[in-house]
Amino acid sequence: MTRTLWDSTVGKKTIMAVTGLFMLGYLVAHMVGNLKIFFGPGEFDGYAHWLRTMGEPILHYEWALWIVRVGLVAAVVLHGVSAYQLSRRDIKARPAKYVHKRPRASYATRTMRWGGIILALFIFWHILDLTTGTVHTSFEAGHPYQNVIDTFSTWYGNVIYIVAVLAMGLHVQHGFWSAAQTLGVGNATRDRLLKTLANILAAVLTLGFISVPVAVMTGVVS
Amino acid sequence: MKLTLRVWRQRNAEEPGAMATYEVDNISADMSFLEMLDTLNEELTLAGDEPVAFDHDCREGICGACSLVINGDAHGPERTTTCQLHMRSFSDGDTIDVEPWRASAFPVIKDLVVDRSSFDRIIQSGGYISAPTGTAPDAHATPVPKPDADFAFEHAECIGCGACVAACPNGSAMLFTSAKVNHLNVLPQGAPERETRVLDMVARMDEEGFGGCTLTGECATACPKGIPLPSIAAMNKEWLRATRKVRR
Numbered sequence: 001m002t003r004t005l006w007d008s009t010v011g012k013k014t015i016m017a018v019t020g021l022f023m024l025g026y027l028v029a030h031m032v033g034n035l036k037i038f039f040g041p042g043e044f045d046g047y048a049h050w051l052r053t054m055g056e057p058i059l060h061y062e063w064a065l066w067i068v069r070v071g072l073v074a075a076v077v078l079h080g081v082s083a084y085q086l087s088r089r090d091i092k093a094r095p096a097k098y099v100h101k102r103p104r105a106s107y108a109t110r111t112m113r114w115g116g117i118i119l120a121l122f123i124f125w126h127i128l129d130l131t132t133g134t135v136h137t138s139f140e141a142g143h144p145y146q147n148v149i150d151t152f153s154t155w156y157g158n159v160i161y162i163v164a165v166l167a168m169g170l171h172v173q174h175g176f177w178s179a180a181q182t183l184g185v186g187n188a189t190r191d192r193l194l195k196t197l198a199n200i201l202a203a204v205l206t207l208g209f210i211s212v213p214v215a216v217m218t219g220v221v222s
Numbered sequence: 223m224k225l226t227l228r229v230w231r232q233r234n235a236e237e238p239g240a241m242a243t244y245e246v247d248n249i250s251a252d253m254s255f256l257e258m259l260d261t262l263n264e265e266l267t268l269a270g271d272e273p274v275a276f277d278h279d280c281r282e283g284i285c286g287a288c289s290l291v292i293n294g295d296a297h298g299p300e301r302t303t304t305c306q307l308h309m310r311s312f313s314d315g316d317t318i319d320v321e322p323w324r325a326s327a328f329p330v331i332k333d334l335v336v337d338r339s340s341f342d343r344i345i346q347s348g349g350y351i352s353a354p355t356g357t358a359p360d361a362h363a364t365p366v367p368k369p370d371a372d373f374a375f376e377h378a379e380c381i382g383c384g385a386c387v388a389a390c391p392n393g394s395a396m397l398f399t400s401a402k403v404n405h406l407n408v409l410p411q412g413a414p415e416r417e418t419r420v421l422d423m424v425a426r427m428d429e430e431g432f433g434g435c436t437l438t439g440e441c442a443t444a445c446p447k448g449i450p451l452p453s454i455a456a457m458n459k460e461w462l463r464a465t466r467k468v469r470r
């Protein structure tokens with residue numbers, strides 16, 4: 001069955017849909033967690049600490065967090081490799097372009113590939129910035145509140161983050177509805193519902209994530 | 223009316239092709255697009271030139287042979303087959319681009335004619351169905367619930383023209399394959415091979431070099447028979463069900 005899935009275009013899309021929905025679930029939790037920044041450093045840093053103690057006492061310190069991290073890396077890799085292989089195949093299946101060009105498909109649909117690449121690059125940058133602090137100007141482990149303020153006090157920090165969040169919104173808008181089709185949940189009667197859900201998810205995630213840099217830039221959070 | 227045509231000319235599969243420009247005059251709005259091309263071909267033949275090769279058969283919109291990309295749209299600006307497209311959809315003085323279906327699984331044979339035998343091989347891979355010949359069976363011999371009959375009929379309308387592949391930016395045959403799979407898989411006649419049919423047809427589709435589905439929706443927009451986009455989701459559901467049931 002694993003081979004059937006991996007060798008088939010339909011199977012590979014299934015893998016993309018499942019990993020995509022898993023990442024989407026994570027993004028919702030991540031976005032909601034980020035909003036705690038509006039309640040001050042005590043609440044935000046305390047929440048970051050809880051992420052490390054979550055699962056205790058059954059699990060040891062940081063075990064639950066590492067399980068989530070391993071799951072996310074697996075999802076990103078499977079999703080990315082499938083996207084790459086399917087895209088290669090798609091381009092090969094349509095080598096000659098039409099002489100008479102006309103605009104095709106919606107913006108969100110057309111930007112899945114470039115949007116995905118932007119997201120992959122952003123994930124790297126984001127980890128080096130706010131998890132390891134490698135590219136951060138004044139990183140201090142255990143003080144995420146201050147680290148976030150510092151990131152959004154640089155112009156490039158804001159630009160990178162906002163561009164990535166907009167790309168994420170578009171990716172989710174087409175991705176969520178697509179995943180429903182891939183998994184066979186979509187049908188004619190549910191189509192409007194699924195599209196509405198996709199739009200709401202994309203809008204809520206985009207606004208939620210963008211509220212943080214905007215709040216820092218406008219001094220609401222400092 | 224008077225029209226300028228820019229038509230893809232290619233002598234054979236090996237040689238590269240190019241767009242060639244022709245003028246046609248005295249075209250009536252009541253002519254079909256293919257009759258307009260017939261007019262061009264008569265003139266070309268009289269002038270001692272090679273006529274433009276294009277596929278056609280029934281000219282009634284039921285066989286699926288005609289296949290032209292007209293001004294970038296598979297089957298042209300109306301939602302119908304090229305043979306049922308009439309010149310009243312164009313205006314005097316228009317320049318019209320005419321190109322063949324483009325997909326690596328549909329190689330050009332000559333001018334506007336492409337080889338669509340990859341579709342036949344997808345159908346063949348689906349295997350057996352019980353199709354009694356001779357006198358028509360009694361209408362109530364095999365009961366089929368009305369919604370299932372409607373669903374099957376909607377998909378049986380596919381004429382295998384390949385416009386879906388031509389319109390798809392990935393050259394994907396998912397809409398065609400889903401029409402064939404859904405048509406048979408919902409009916410009692412198709413039940414014995416329900417799982418193997420969808421697995422084999424999807425595998426064959428991949429082997430033929432069609433692209434994957436990115437749910438762009440161009441296929442369903444181009445389809446002259448209105449096979450809807452959710453058909454693809456329905457086939458995905460069948461495929462996932464079959465992978466769970468059949469061990470390979």
Ligand code: HEM
Pocket residue numbers: 013014016017019020021023024027076079080083084086087112113115116117119120171172174175176178179180182183434435436437
């Ligand atoms: C590593 C970075 C990423 C890359 C390179 C990437 C790339 C892609 C591409 C190219 C597609 C379209 C594939 C196709 O239709 O054939 C896609 C679909 C999708 N992506 Fe991503 N993506 C990335 C990250 C994400 C993230 C973070 C999420 C979480 C929200 C996500 C969720 C989805 C979903 C739900 C789909 C639809 C799957 C389907 O069509 O069944 N992706 N991705």
Ligand code: SF4
Pocket residue numbers: 379380381382383384385386387397398401441444445446447448449
């Ligand atoms: S699905 Fe529609 S466009 Fe595709 S082959 Fe069948 S009739 Fe033609």
Ligand code: FES
Pocket residue numbers: 277278279280281282283284285286287288303304305306
């Ligand atoms: S020639 Fe038969 S469908 Fe157009």
